[in-house]
Amino acid sequence: METYINKGNKSTKVGFGEGVFAAAQHLDEVVVLGADITASVGLDVFAKNFPHRFFSLGIAEQNCVGVAAGLALSGKIPVFSTYGVFAALRTADHIRISVCYNNLHVIIGGAHAGICVGPDGATHQALEDIAVMRVMPNMTVISPCDATQTAVLTKRAIENLKGPVYIRFGREPVPDFTMEDQQIEIGKGQELCSGNDITLIATGHLVWEAIQAAKQLREQGIHARVINLHTIKPIDEEIIIKAAKETQRIVTLEEHQIHAGFGSAVAEIVVQNHPVKMKMIGINDRFGESGKPEELMRKFKLNADEIFYTVSRFLHDNL
Amino acid sequence: MTHNNNTDSNSLKDISYEIRKDIIRMLAEAGSGHTGGSLGLADVFTCLYFAAMQHNPENPQWEQRDRLILSIGHVAPVLYATLAHAGYFPKEELKTLRQLGSRLQGHPGRDHGLPGLELSAGSLGQGLSVAVGMALAAKLNRQTHRIYCILGDGELQEGSVWEAAMSAAHHHLDKIIAIVDRNQLQIDGKNSDVMEIEPLADKWKSFGWIVTECDGNNHSEVLDAIAFCKKQEKKPQLILAHTKMGKGVKEIEDDYHWHGKVPSKQQAEDFILHLTK
Numbered sequence: 095m096e097t098y099i100n101k102g103n104k105s106t107k108v109g110f111g112e113g114v115f116a117a118a119q120h121l122d123e124v125v126v127l128g129a130d131i132t133a134s135v136g137l138d139v140f141a142k143n144f145p146h147r148f149f150s151l152g153i154a155e156q157n158c159v160g161v162a163a164g165l166a167l168s169g170k171i172p173v174f175s176t177y178g179v180f181a182a183l184r185t186a187d188h189i190r191i192s193v194c195y196n197n198l199h200v201i202i203g204g205a206h207a208g209i210c211v212g213p214d215g216a217t218h219q220a221l222e223d224i225a226v227m228r229v230m231p232n233m234t235v236i237s238p239c240d241a242t243q244t245a246v247l248t249k250r251a252i253e254n255l256k257g258p259v260y261i262r263f264g265r266e267p268v269p270d271f272t273m274e275d276q277q278i279e280i281g282k283g284q285e286l287c288s289g290n291d292i293t294l295i296a297t298g299h300l301v302w303e304a305i306q307a308a309k310q311l312r313e314q315g316i317h318a319r320v321i322n323l324h325t326i327k328p329i330d331e332e333i334i335i336k337a338a339k340e341t342q343r344i345v346t347l348e349e350h351q352i353h354a355g356f357g358s359a360v361a362e363i364v365v366q367n368h369p370v371k372m373k374m375i376g377i378n379d380r381f382g383e384s385g386k387p388e389e390l391m392r393k394f395k396l397n398a399d400e401i402f403y404t405v406s407r408f409l410h411d412n413l
Numbered sequence: 414m415t416h417n418n419n420t421d422s423n424s425l426k427d428i429s430y431e432i433r434k435d436i437i438r439m440l441a442e443a444g445s446g447h448t449g450g451s452l453g454l455a456d457v458f459t460c461l462y463f464a465a466m467q468h469n470p471e472n473p474q475w476e477q478r479d480r481l482i483l484s485i486g487h488v489a490p491v492l493y494a495t496l497a498h499a500g501y502f503p504k505e506e507l508k509t510l511r512q513l514g515s516r517l518q519g520h521p522g523r524d525h526g527l528p529g530l531e532l533s534a535g536s537l538g539q540g541l542s543v544a545v546g547m548a549l550a551a552k553l554n555r556q557t558h559r560i561y562c563i564l565g566d567g568e569l570q571e572g573s574v575w576e577a578a579m580s581a582a583h584h585h586l587d588k589i590i591a592i593v594d595r596n597q598l599q600i601d602g603k604n605s606d607v608m609e610i611e612p613l614a615d616k617w618k619s620f621g622w623i624v625t626e627c628d629g630n631n632h633s634e635v636l637d638a639i640a641f642c643k644k645q646e647k648k649p650q651l652i653l654a655h656t657k658m659g660k661g662v663k664e665i666e667d668d669y670h671w672h673g674k675v676p677s678k679q680q681a682e683d684f685i686l687h688l689t690k
Contacts, residue, residue, distance in 0.1 A: 125553070149549055149584065157542045157576035164482075164546020167532065170553070172546070188573070191536045192543055196523055 095312050096287050098305055101242075104270040106263035106299065109241035110203055111136025113248025114173050118144060124252060125165055127151050127158045127174040134265070135175040135205040155180045159188035159200075166198035171252055175203025178220025178262060182227050193258045194230045201252055202227075202260045207237075208298065208349030209377065209394055210266040210387040219382035220262075225354035227260040228327045235327040236280065237262040237356070239301035240270045243324060246278060255280065264349075266387045268299035283330040289317030292409060293337035294401070296347035297323050297356050303391075304347055306398035307405060316409065326356055331363050338368040343412060345373045345405055349396060352376035373408045375401060425632045428498060429459040430690045433661045435494040435507050437688075441681035443511040446519065449658035449671035450565065451491040453596050453630070457654055458495040460635040461561060470500035473528040479558050480531050480547055484540020485565040485594065486520035487673070493517050493527075501529035538571025540564065541591060545577050548586040548649075559643075562591045567599030570608045575620065581649040582621025589649040590642045591622075594629065596658040598669040613653060622651045629654030661688050 118124040118140055126132075126140050128150040141148040151158050155176055162172035175181060181204045182189070193200045204227070207220045228235045234255055238244040244263050251259045278284065286301070287308050296304040301322045308318040319341055321333055338344060344364060346357035357374030364372060377394060391397040395404060432455045440446045462468070466479040483492050490510065497504045502516070509515035516527040520535030534540055544562040551558060568574060581589050593613070601607045610616075614624045623645050627634040635654065642650035658672065659665035662684045676684055 125549075147553070151580050152576075152583075154573075154576035154580065156538075156573040157545070157580055160539050160542020160573070160577065161546035161549065161580065163532075163539075164543035164548070165550050166546070167543065168547050168550030168554075170550050187536055188539055188542070191534065192532075192539045195533045 095309065098271045098286070100269035100271050102270060103267035104241035105265055105267045106238060106241050106244040107136040107205055107265055109238070109244030110175070110248050110261060110263050111139050113245040114252065115139050115143065116245065117249045117252035118147070121171065121253065123169060123171045125149065125170045125172050127162060127172060129153060129155055129158050129174070129176040131176055135203055137173070137175060155185045156188045159185045160192045162200040163192035163196060163198050166200050167196070171199055171201065173201040173203065175205055177206040177218055178204030178223040179218060181205070182220065182223035182260065186226055189258070190230055194232045197232045197257050199256055200258050202258070204260055204262045206265050207262045208264055209382045209390045209396070210264055210349065212266065212387040212390060213384050215384040216381035221351050221377050221382060223262060224326060224348070224350045224356055228359060232257045233327060234259045234280065234325070236260065236325055237297040238324045239299060239322050240268060240272050242270055242274055243272045243276065243278065246274070246276060247280065247324060250280060262298065264299060269302045271302060278324070281325045281328045281330060283333040284322040284324070285319060285333065286322055287318065287320035289319040290341050291317045292343045292345065292405065293319040293321060293341045294345050294347060294405065295321045295323055295334065295337065295360055297326060298349055300347040300349055300396060303396065303398045303401055307401035310398065310402040311405060314406070318405070326359055329359055329363060331367070334360055334363045335367045338364050338370045342370050343409065344370060345375060345408060347401065348376040350376055352378055371412045373404065375404055422632050425459050425463060426690050428463055429455045430688065432459060432491065432494045432498055433688055434685050435497070435504065436490045437676060437681045437684050439490055439494065439507045439510045440675040441678045442508045444675060445511060446490060446675050447487045447673050448675050449665065450485065450488040450594060450596065452662060453656040453658045453660045454488055454491045454563070454594055455660065456630045456632055457592060457635055457656070458491050460632055460639065462495050462499045464636055465639045466561065467558065470529065473501060477556065477558050480560045482532050482540045482544045482547070482560060482562040483521060483534060484562055485537065485568055486535030489517070489519070489521050492521065496529040502527065537565070537568040538573040541574055541577035541581070544589050544591070545581050545586060548581070548589050549584060551588060552586065557588070559588045559590055562589065564591055564593045566593055566595045566597065566604055566610060567607070569593070569610050569613070578617065578620045578622065585647050586649050587646050590639065590652065591649065592652045592654050594656055595653045596656045598658050598672065600669070600672050602669050617651045621648060623648045624651045624653065626653040626655065629656035630660050663687065663689065
């Protein structure tokens with residue numbers, strides 16, 4: 095089985111900041127909007143190095159989105175980031191009309207995604223942002239698996255895409271296991287582990303958990319394929335249909351509501367092309383709560399051990 | 414090359430008169446849309462596109478052009494009629510308003526490729542933020558063009574307008590001239606009955622703006638107000654343009670029922686017959 099080595103835990107928000115900074119060093123058009131939490135979304139390095147291209151707009155997320163639209167209409171490439179709950183949800187109508195309907199190249203960073211925000215509790219745990227962002231016409235939705243991939247995809251999204259982009263990342267340091275020179279393409283999933291007994295399709299840092307769960311399954315003689323779908327929209331239909339045909343069972347993993355979220359996005363492709371039994375692992379129609387990230391990962395059955403257990407039972411019930 | 418501006422008050426009156434005729438005809442043809450606000454703003458739009466703004470219908474994307482952001486997308490007919498009269502596209506196209514395949518969407522949509530359209534808009538409370546973004550970009554580029562933003566008075570009930578207002582003053586965006594269509598009316602009735610927005614001038618001043626007022630249906634007053642704004646520095650400027658909803662058609666003036674209603678084709682000809690200059 096393919097092995098992946100954790101280079102050390104690193105927050106994906108740091109990767110986001112690195113990606114923005116790397117693009118900004120050679121693209122003068124890149125500007126950043128601050129919504130009072132610049133350091134906690136990884137953009138303090140940009141602000142320090144390019145103060146004239148950093149605009150502080152305060153705690154006013156709806157205005158930030160409209161300002162970003164105005165900057166993009168004037169040839170700039172604006173980056174706006176705040177916690178995902180505000181970046182994607184409070185601003186939804188402004189994103190829909192000012193950014194998406196105008197089809198503008200605005201980069202929206204959804205920080206503190208998922209349950210792992212931990213002690214802050216339900217108000218700050220973004221568990222609905224994928225659903226709302228992926229339904230917007232023209233929007234690209236990216237959810238990288240670790241800090242290095244976040245940096246690579248953020249830089250590439252700024253440089254190469256034309257329309258609106260939502261990039262989802264977290265606060266908690268998570269295993270950083272991909273390479274800086276990785277071969278990766280926005281819109282194309284990655285098969286990280288091969289296998290034909292079942293497919294685990296994950297997004298965000300749950301990809302690492304899926305790999306660990308696949309290891310445990312391997313010890314039981316089950317060969318699980320693991321796919322990293324770092325781009326949720328446009329979704330890689332080919333890799334999903336191939337997995338459905340070749341493995342006949344699919345489990346999706348997301349740190350998000352399973353309703354209308356990532357698993358639903360995968361299911362939309364599966365049911366229309368090659369229907370197979372699916373299991374969606376994620377948050378099941380409830381709010382999060384306070385706790386240590388690892389406690390919450392266990393409670394909401396998102397860590398490798400719980401994934402192993404859920405997948406084993408799913409296979410047992412669907413032989 | 415910039416547009417051949419014309420500050421002669423009489424010829425501006427003639428242009429507004431023609432724009433109003435087109436607004437009435439295109440709305441009657443469409444069978445739906447917003448008549449009252451479109452007619453009320455005809456004089457402001459005439460002053461902007463035929464006197465105050467630097468723009469070029471031959472080159473709509475001219476980098477140094479003044480931008481007009483229409484935050485109240487529902488009065489699209491006055492923008493479309495003005496753009497057609499200014500030469501951005503044939504006047505003949507006005508009668509396609511709201512029809513399938515038309516470049517003249519019910520609310521402005523850039524994706525349909527209408528020349529001269531700066532922003533797709535229609536959800537209230539967003540345009541001033543876009544103007545702020547454009548002004549920040551211009552400042553960064555050391556450009557001197559102006560950003561005009563047309564707001565509705567009812568729209569000022571949206572909280573995001575005030576987020577934008579705060580940010581324009583904080584960043585000293587003195588190239589923004591916002592114009593409030595102060596007709597005192599909205600769909601449910603008078604602003605003061607639906608949700609009081611006064612004291613408006615004091616509100617904007619306290620948010621760091623320079624405020625001036627004018628009769629928005631008097632060309633020379635509108636032009637004077639804009640000229641006053643252009644002289645200001647360091648602060649964004651706001652014009653409270655007191656207009657009459659439905660201006661020019663006596664029988665519908667100041668009647669809020671005409672916010673989102675259109676005349677029948679028969680009624681339209683009657684409106685035009687009695688249209689005042």
